[in-house]
Amino acid sequence: MAEKKTVRIVLGVTGSIAAFRAADLASAMGKEGWEVHAVLTADGARFLPALTLAALTHRPVHTSLWEEGEGGRMSHLDLAQTADVVVVAPASADFLARTAHGFAGDVLGAVFLATRAPLVIAPAMNSNMWIHPATQENVKLLSSRGVIWAGPAEGRLACGAEGPGRLAPTTAILGVVKKVLQKGKPK
Numbered sequence: 611m612a613e614k615k616t617v618r619i620v621l622g623v624t625g626s627i628a629a630f631r632a633a634d635l636a637s638a639m640g641k642e643g644w645e646v647h648a649v650l651t652a653d654g655a656r657f658l659p660a661l662t663l664a665a666l667t668h669r670p671v672h673t674s675l676w677e678e679g680e681g682g683r684m685s686h687l688d689l690a691q692t693a694d695v696v697v698v699a700p701a702s703a704d705f706l707a708r709t710a711h712g713f714a715g716d717v718l719g720a721v722f723l724a725t726r727a728p729l730v731i732a733p734a735m736n737s738n739m740w741i742h743p744a745t746q747e748n749v750k751l752l753s754s755r756g757v758i759w760a761g762p763a764e765g766r767l768a769c770g771a772e773g774p775g776r777l778a779p780t781t782a783i784l785g786v787v788k789k790v791l792q793k794g795k796p797k
């Protein structure tokens with residue numbers, strides 16, 4: 611009988627106040643039996659320590675393009691090539707702007723450009739930031755390139771406002787990733 615292949619997820623975490631919820635998401639992904647390879651932006655690390663993600667995923671967290679890959683390999687390309695799905699949760703407005711325009715100046719941006727795996731983005735930001743035409747143009751651009759969205763949800767935001775921009779619940783993000791996995795990685 612063929613051995614069941616382990617699902618490999620790259621989980622990108624950016625600088626949103628909702629970043630602490632990525633710890634719960636990483637843990638839930640681990641419970642699914644998925645291998646989670648976390649990538650944390652520099653500002654993401656201001657909200658969630660790499661140590662927390664490393665402890666929950668049982669592996670080192672990628673924080674720099676300049677880290678030495680195993681056997682001299684380029685970690686961002688390894689991550690890109692071996693991922694079954696790349697998930698960014700929470701995704702900041704700035705991350706959406708950068709990736710919509712192909713910026714690859716950090717590990718997450720480089721993985722995003724180099725991978726051919728399905729891309730799932732769970733945005734989290736203040737409502738005005740979310741509905742701003744600049745953000746919505748970036749969303750449109752990314753959608754036209756096949757990005758799959760998980761949320762955002764509506765409700766009370768960290769800033770006290772009510773509206774769209776809340777990070778989708780962990781179960782909802784997991785649900786989107788499971789659907790994507792059922793469809794499989796494009797050849």
Ligand SMILES: Cc1cc2nc3c(=O)[nH]c(=O)nc-3n(C[C@H](O)[C@H](O)[C@H](O)COP(=O)(O)O)c2cc1C
Pocket residue numbers: 623624625626627628651652653654701702703704705734735736739
């Ligand atoms: C307290 C605080 C909370 C923030 N929360 C958010 C947020 O929820 N969503 C967002 O898009 N930006 C938020 N920002 C702004 C981002 O951290 C900032 O745009 C940052 O450059 C994003 O970097 P990154 O995308 O490389 O992680 C917040 C900033 C601060 C100081």
